[in-house]
Amino acid sequence: MTRELDGLDAAFRDAAVHLRGPDALVLADVHVGMDEASAVAFPLGERRDLTERLSALVAAFEPATVVFAGDLLHSFSRVSVGTDETVSSLVGACRGAGARVVVVRGNHDAMLEAVHPGDVHDEYALADGTLVCHGHEAPAGDAPLYVVGHDHPAIAIEGRRRPCYLYGPGAYRGGDVLMLPAFTRLAAGAEVNGMAASDFQSPLVPDADALRPIVWDADADESLSFPPLGRFRRLL
Numbered sequence: 001m002t003r004e005l006d007g008l009d010a011a012f013r014d015a016a017v018h019l020r021g022p023d024a025l026v027l028a029d030v031h032v033g034m035d036e037a038s039a040v041a042f043p044l045g046e047r048r049d050l051t052e053r054l055s056a057l058v059a060a061f062e063p064a065t066v067v068f069a070g071d072l073l074h075s076f077s078r079v080s081v082g083t084d085e086t087v088s089s090l091v092g093a094c095r096g097a098g099a100r101v102v103v104v105r106g107n108h109d110a111m112l113e114a115v116h117p118g119d120v121h122d123e124y125a126l127a128d129g130t131l132v133c134h135g136h137e138a139p140a141g142d143a144p145l146y147v148v149g150h151d152h153p154a155i156a157i158e159g160r161r162r163p164c165y166l167y168g169p170g171a172y173r174g175g176d177v178l179m180l181p182a183f184t185r186l187a188a189g190a191e192v193n194g195m196a197a198s199d200f201q202s203p204l205v206p207d208a209d210a211l212r213p214i215v216w217d218a219d220a221d222e223s224l225s226f227p228p229l230g231r232f233r234r235l236l
Contacts, residue, residue, distance in 0.1 A: 008145070008167060008176065011061065012216045012223040014053055015163055015181045017147070018061040022126035025061055025099070027054070028069035028134065028149025029182035030090070031108065033083040037074055038186060047086040049185065051093055058097045066094040067124060069149050069180065070106025070134025072116070079114045087115040106134035106150065135179065135202040145176045150202050152182040154189025155213050163189055165214040167225075172204045179205070193233060 011018040016027040035046040058066065072087065073079070094101045104121050105112060112120055123133035123141060133139045135148030155164040163181030171177040179202070182189060190199075197208045205211065209230025216223050226232045 007169070008178065010178075012165055012214055013060065013221075014057060014216065014218070015183045016054075016057050017165065017178065017180060018057075018063060019126065019128075019130060019147075021128040022130060023064040024067055024126050024130075024132075025057060025063040025065070026067045026069050026132055026147050026180065027057075027183045028180045029071045029106070029152055029184060029187060030068060031071055031074040031182065031184040031187060032086045032090070033080060034074040034184055034186045036080060036082065046184075046186070047082070047089055050086065050183070051089045053183075054090055055093045055097075058094055058099060062097065063099050065100045065102060065126070067102040067126075067132050067147075068104060069132050069147060070104050070136070071108040071149065072103060072106070073109050073111055076108060076110050079111045084115045091116070102132075104132055104134060107136040131175075135204055138203045142173055143175050145178065146172055146204055147178045147180065148202060148204055149180045149182065151179060151200050151205075152187045152189045153179055153192050153213075154181065155192055155215065157215070161189070161191065162215050164192065165216075165223075166192065166205075166211040166229075167214055168205070168207070168211045171207065171210055177204050177211075179211070192229065195229075 009020045018025050123139050130145040131143035132147045135150035166179040168177040212228050213226045
């Protein structure tokens with residue numbers, strides 16, 4: 001579902017966002033190889049789950065560009081054959097649909113060049129000036145909108161924990177901030193209900209109370225936006 005939210009013209013779906021202006025699909029924290037580092041592998045298989053979900057997103061939005069906004073990999077020091085094949089599968093799903101692939105480095109991506117021979121960016125500016133970075137450190141450039149990941153936000157509503165986006169108009173250097181949930185379903189997520197700015201790992205969150213949670217409802221195929229956390233906490 002595409003909507004305008006305080007000037008943000010975007011579609012939220014399955015932990016990714018499609019930005020209509022620059023026609024870019026952005027996702028963060030894929031953490032390929034996380035199943036190998038976990039005690040129990042994801043029941044459906046990591047490669048199949050990640051690739052099928054990304055393929056569905058690319059088919060739905062037909063973006064000109066797909067941006068991986070950091071932490072494409074999970075391991076800091078080792079790249080397995082399975083990880084290499086999964087990354088190739090993800091990139092292939094995008095390129096097979098005619099989308100250009102852009103990879104932004106995250107703090108987990110020390111081994112990225114081993115699985116991705118193309119360019120790797122510390123931050124990437126889209127055609128409309130939106131700056132995509134991982135969010136683990138302050139970006140070098142200024143932008144009207146910063147799209148980041150890193151903190152894996154989730155929110156508990158009526159006893160159910162859900163991945164969520166966080167949107168803060170004018171939240172950083174006068175620009176808007178959109179924080180994405182982790183694309184991998186193996187990440188538990190950081191529950192933002194009671195988090196202050198100091199609890200976030202990203203320096204792009206100077207005021208947690210100003211962030212508006214957005215939850216994608218898969219059953220209704222729509223995104224639900226809520227009041228800023230400072231007010232919404234009192235309703236939970």
